[in-house]
Amino acid sequence: MNNFTYTKAQSTEEAVAGLAKNSQAELLAGGTNLIDLMKYNLQHAEHLIDINHVQGCQTIEENSAGGIRLGALVTNADTAYHPLIGQRYPLLSKAILAGASAQIRNMATNGGNLLQRTRCYYFYDAHAPCNKREPGTGCSALEGYNRIMAILGTSPQCIAVFPSDMCVALAALEAVVRVKGPAGERVINFEDFHRLPADTPHLDNSLQAGEMITGIDLPEEGFEQNYSYLKLRDRNSYSFALVSVATGLKLSGDRIDLARIALGGVAHKPWRVKEAEEFLKGKTASPENFTKAADLILEGAVGFTHNAFKIELAKRAIVRNGIMALNPSETQRPGAQPSL
Amino acid sequence: METINQKQQGKALSRLEGALKVTGAAQYAGEYSAPDLLYGHVVNSTIPKGKIQKIYTEEILKLPGIIEIFTHENRPSLAWFNFQYSDMDAPPGSPFRPLHDAEIKYYGQPVALVVAESFEEARFAASVLKIDYEKEAFTTNFTNQLDDARAPKRGFATLLKPLPPKPKGDFDKAFDESPVQVSADDYYHGTEHHNPMEMHATTTMFEGEGKLTIYDKTQGTVNSQLYVANVFGLSFKDVRVIAPYVGGAFGSGLQPQYQLFMSVMAALELKRSVRVTLTRAQMYTFGHRPPTLQQIKVAAEMDGKITALHHKATAETSRFEDYTEVVVNWGNILYPVENTKLDYELVPVDVYSPLDMRAPGGSTGLHPLECALDELAYELKMDPLDLRLKNYAEQDDSENRPFSSKELKECYLQGAEKFGWYNRSPQPRSMRRGNRLVGYGMATGIWESMTLPAKAEATLTKEGKFRVRSAVTDIGTGTLTVMTQIAADALGVGLDEVEFEYGDSKMPFAPIQGGSYTVSTVGSAVVAACQALRKRLLKIAQKANGSLFETASESKVSLTNGHLSLSEKPDVAVSFQELLTVSGKRMIKASKTNIPNPLTLKKYTRAAHSAAFVEVEVDEELGVINVTRALTAVAAGTIVNPKTARSQIVGGMVWGISKALREETITDHRLGRYMNPNLAEYHIPVHADIHDLDVIFVEEKDDIVNPLGSKGLGEIGIVALPPAIANAVFHATGKRIHQLPIHFDMLL
Numbered sequence A: 001m002n003n004f005t006y007t008k009a010q011s012t013e014e015a016v017a018g019l020a021k022n023s024q025a026e027l028l029a030g031g032t033n034l035i036d037l038m039k040y041n042l043q044h045a046e047h048l049i050d051i052n053h054v055q056g057c058q059t060i061e062e063n064s065a066g067g068i069r070l071g072a073l074v075t076n077a078d079t080a081y082h083p084l085i086g087q088r089y090p091l092l093s094k095a096i097l098a099g100a101s102a103q104i105r106n107m108a109t110n111g112g113n114l115l116q117r118t119r120c121y122y123f124y125d126a127h128a129p130c131n132k133r134e135p136g137t138g139c140s141a142l143e144g145y146n147r148i149m150a151i152l153g154t155s156p157q158c159i160a161v162f163p164s165d166m167c168v169a170l171a172a173l174e175a176v177v178r179v180k181g182p183a184g185e186r187v188i189n190f191e192d193f194h195r196l197p198a199d200t201p202h203l204d205n206s207l208q209a210g211e212m213i214t215g216i217d218l219p220e221e222g223f224e225q226n227y228s229y230l231k232l233r234d235r236n237s238y239s240f241a242l243v244s245v246a247t248g249l250k251l252s253g254d255r256i257d258l259a260r261i262a263l264g265g266v267a268h269k270p271w272r273v274k275e276a277e278e279f280l281k282g283k284t285a286s287p288e289n290f291t292k293a294a295d296l297i298l299e300g301a302v303g304f305t306h307n308a309f310k311i312e313l314a315k316r317a318i319v320r321n322g323i324m325a326l327n328p329s330e331t332q333r334p335g336a337q338p339s340l
Numbered sequence B: 001m002e003t004i005n006q007k008q009q010g011k012a013l014s015r016l017e018g019a020l021k022v023t024g025a026a027q028y029a030g031e032y033s034a035p036d037l038l039y040g041h042v043v044n045s046t047i048p049k050g051k052i053q054k055i056y057t058e059e060i061l062k063l064p065g066i067i068e069i070f071t072h073e074n075r076p077s078l079a080w081f082n083f084q085y086s087d088m089d090a091p092p093g094s095p096f097r098p099l100h101d102a103e104i105k106y107y108g109q110p111v112a113l114v115v116a117e118s119f120e121e122a123r124f125a126a127s128v129l130k131i132d133y134e135k136e137a138f139t140t141n142f143t144n145q146l147d148d149a150r151a152p153k154r155g156f157a158t159l160l161k162p163l164p165p166k167p168k169g170d171f172d173k174a175f176d177e178s179p180v181q182v183s184a185d186d187y188y189h190g191t192e193h194h195n196p197m198e199m200h201a202t203t204t205m206f207e208g209e210g211k212l213t214i215y216d217k218t219q220g221t222v223n224s225q226l227y228v229a230n231v232f233g234l235s236f237k238d239v240r241v242i243a244p245y246v247g248g249a250f251g252s253g254l255q256p257q258y259q260l261f262m263s264v265m266a267a268l269e270l271k272r273s274v275r276v277t278l279t280r281a282q283m284y285t286f287g288h289r290p291p292t293l294q295q296i297k298v299a300a301e302m303d304g305k306i307t308a309l310h311h312k313a314t315a316e317t318s319r320f321e322d323y324t325e326v327v328v329n330w331g332n333i334l335y336p337v338e339n340t341k342l343d344y345e346l347v348p349v350d351v352y353s354p355l356d357m358r359a360p361g362g363s364t365g366l367h368p369l370e371c372a373l374d375e376l377a378y379e380l381k382m383d384p385l386d387l388r389l390k391n392y393a394e395q396d397d398s399e400n401r402p403f404s405s406k407e408l409k410e411c412y413l414q415g416a417e418k419f420g421w422y423n424r425s426p427q428p429r430s431m432r433r434g435n436r437l438v439g440y441g442m443a444t445g446i447w448e449s450m451t452l453p454a455k456a457e458a459t460l461t462k463e464g465k466f467r468v469r470s471a472v473t474d475i476g477t478g479t480l481t482v483m484t485q486i487a488a489d490a491l492g493v494g495l496d497e498v499e500f501e502y503g504d505s506k507m508p509f510a511p512i513q514g515g516s517y518t519v520s521t522v523g524s525a526v527v528a529a530c531q532a533l534r535k536r537l538l539k540i541a542q543k544a545n546g547s548l549f550e551t552a553s554e555s556k557v558s559l560t561n562g563h564l565s566l567s568e569k570p571d572v573a574v575s576f577q578e579l580l581t582v583s584g585k586r587m588i589k590a591s592k593t594n595i596p597n598p599l600t601l602k603k604y605t606r607a608a609h610s611a612a613f614v615e616v617e618v619d620e621e622l623g624v625i626n627v628t629r630a631l632t633a634v635a636a637g638t639i640v641n642p643k644t645a646r647s648q649i650v651g652g653m654v655w656g657i658s659k660a661l662r663e664e665t666i667t668d669h670r671l672g673r674y675m676n677p678n679l680a681e682y683h684i685p686v687h688a689d690i691h692d693l694d695v696i697f698v699e700e701k702d703d704i705v706n707p708l709g710s711k712g713l714g715e716i717g718i719v720a721l722p723p724a725i726a727n728a729v730f731h732a733t734g735k736r737i738h739q740l741p742i743h744f745d746m747l748l
């Protein structure tokens, strides 16, 4: 870890001004990712601007569009356990609580969660070639140990996965990210927030230099009746998803009026395929129809040496999660097995 | 053999130091401080093999707070001979010497120590120290080098870890001629690392006048003392090693690790106290469980009688030492077989030497053995437990000698009963709950019970209390608690009257703490010392008051209420104070070395046994595996403390689940390095992975192992779990997975 200077910002203006002043400055929120990266000598911030006390990003409130605004600095734990979220967006609660550990969720913030870096082993090893860490050095994962890597939207430059659980639910909910920068405020639709690696894998998302996330808007529709989050991984808690699925359904009887399905653990961003969601519209919520949707979602998936299993696993997970979404009171309680 | 009255033993006591540990009051090796303490941070090589060309220390030495950078170029001159670097657990070969020369033998090899006034300064400087290397071709994947496999060298370590016995009968013929055969050559587990909670750390206090007090994370204070004295040419009495608390070690503290070397070297050179704490990632730069490939062939008659057994293990080792473990010897101890062929070979590659880890050898070897028996049972259409009973060994067939005691049959029967084993329908995929397949599996466990020589000292203090001492560590197993119980019984006093002191090389000798032999080894020495003290006290009583105690013998006196008295006539008593006065000393001491009689012990195979029963649920479509229930029935002689004993076995079972389903070190053989050196990606079980665990201790009387009749507990909790789980997964799914850990996607 290198030496750095540290200041505290009280307002979003102060934070944004701080970023503008020093291109080597980083915002410090919960620090659960940033500090780790600094300790591993993967990130060398010269200056940290602590935004934990910034006003205006600390609450969860109803917004003017009938939805809810999540402050960027509200912790993952406070968000997951907030009564409004529990009632209206239980899919989001469930996804957050499937991530990390209680201790980390107590520190991690909503803004930080969107910006966490990949967990690719080679990215974390300062001495291994990695295009994301050091553009142009090559991708060690391509022919290395790639069990945890992506199967969709990869490029020969990078096959890393974006590891967040929360963001998989936010993608399914079609959240909107609010940011503030030197040029003022703007909003970014969730599907445009994270990006695919293509030829610039060092860029994880579309946030511009000098911009800060101030909040996340959740639209009115929360799928509180029929939802499910399913996370498949190498241990039952405190490990990242190999495949995860967030499903939200609006039903009339057993007919689907509206379906949202997002996948985690399979791509450089939460993965959604609108054709699959369109396909489900008007269909019965049956394993057969979910299977067809799953085939559409996984179209074009390519496995590598150690992760080809993810293709079949993701399909089965989509089907299972669709069925689980029909009965959330049983399948989504804490400790419930995926197979309930 | 004398038996002692057992009052404290058998009590389910909580750990005496438990509150200190959970409140953070217990101090560990990396938490001791000195007014002028310096901090060392180790720099590790970033290539797996080659030579250091240049280390750019000049610029770094100018950074704030930096005191010195030690490398192979400026280290002090040290001991010359291999044996001087050999600690009590060193495998045959040339022990690794930190900062010896420019040669890089493995990825992560320590190549420099940066010493600074603060930890942060040292860490930063270490991160920017530039080093040029000349790279050489390397190989870390032993499975690509199987042509290099060869027999291990013999040495001191192979005395405690015997190589396989010679072939018996005619395996090939017997196998071919038997009607039922099972054979596989793909049993495999990769590298694993110990990952104790506490990281390796050493704080060396520079006391002046050539004396050092060293707080070290170790499983053997005397072992560290020996190493430091030999390597740095110091006299034993000037080196004191203390390991007050140890936050787990699992074998990683059996040998001195390089933080000890670094801390002592810097302290001696700089004449100041120095602390070196390793990071989690650096824990992956010394010993590990060696990846091992195994073959097994078992054949039987139609009635289930096993006729032939071939078990072969090929394991990784380093290029500089032949690390061995006992992998293939167990089959013929557990089952009588007339035709056996047991082989064990090593393949050297460019890694650090492996190191004993959590039931070394046993957990490796029992996996194919107990899975093959399960396969054999299916071939025979026989219940797997019935097959074991059919082949129950009344004596150790491999050595042709009796067991000192063996209640394994009771483990099988009581375990099966409590678990409900016979409710199982044998057909794979025949039991389910909802869309989860349910499987039951079982396996046998065995772990050798060793007793080594050790010394202890017992003292009557001037306050009239008793103090018992041994250099032994307590690596979190409950040693302090059970030794206090054993001492109290041996003295015939209450728990409050005795204090057990430990973890200090100044105290009487104890060997490194491992192999589940501590209760047996140190416990026996404690008993001997306490009895010696009782004798001495009686002698003094006789001197003080000859006529009254003239005919008394050691076993006929009591030490109660501050008096030594005749057990039958409590009125005949002399106070401890009077004994002290008569002795003319401030306290009365007795010490005794317990040397187990090798001639008696050699006549018997001494081992703890277990039977593990496991229920798994496997999601039929998603493959997700949960060990929903597990029960281990253990026969290990006298149970000194049922509570710490149960904790040992439960902990062992958790590690068994870990080995079967979770932990693995991922190696990228192109880069020659480990890819997941942290607790986020090295998956050890979390609470959500652990469900219902049950332990039964079966009664077992053993007059031979040691005066306590206790076999020690630790690894016996682990060894049977991985095969039992693999067998349960087969029963649930119909799939035989021969690799560990079993990943759920293998079942898709």
Ligand SMILES: Cc1cc2nc3c(=O)[nH]c(=O)nc-3n(C[C@H](O)[C@H](O)[C@H](O)COP(=O)(O)OP(=O)(O)OC[C@H]3O[C@@H](n4cnc5c(N)ncnc54)[C@H](O)[C@@H]3O)c2cc1C
Residues within 6 Å of the ligand: A026, A027, A028, A029, A030, A031, A032, A033, A034, A035, A036, A051, A072, A073, A076, A098, A099, A100, A101, A104, A107, A108, A109, A110, A111, A112, A113, A114, A115, A116, A163, A164, A165, A166, A211, A212, A213, A214, A238, A239, A240, A241, B680
């Ligand atoms: C061991 C471990 C396991 C984990 N497991 C999971 C898991 O299973 N699932 C999961 O989803 N996550 C997991 N996480 C990741 C965790 O959720 C993230 O680390 C956390 O959400 C990051 O939030 P933070 O506030 O701590 O961010 P920080 O570490 O403070 O910041 C992360 C990055 O975001 C930037 N940043 C922070 N806030 C803002 C803002 N408002 N505007 C602009 N930039 C900002 C920082 O500058 C930094 O670059 C795990 C983390 C760890 C360490």
Ligand code: SF4
Residues within 6 Å of the ligand: A118, A120, A121, A122, A123, A129, A130, A131, A132, A133, A138, A139, A140, A141, A142, A149, A157, A158, A159, A160, A201
């Ligand atoms: S997958 Fe991406 S992050 Fe991983 S090594 Fe390749 S470029 Fe780096």
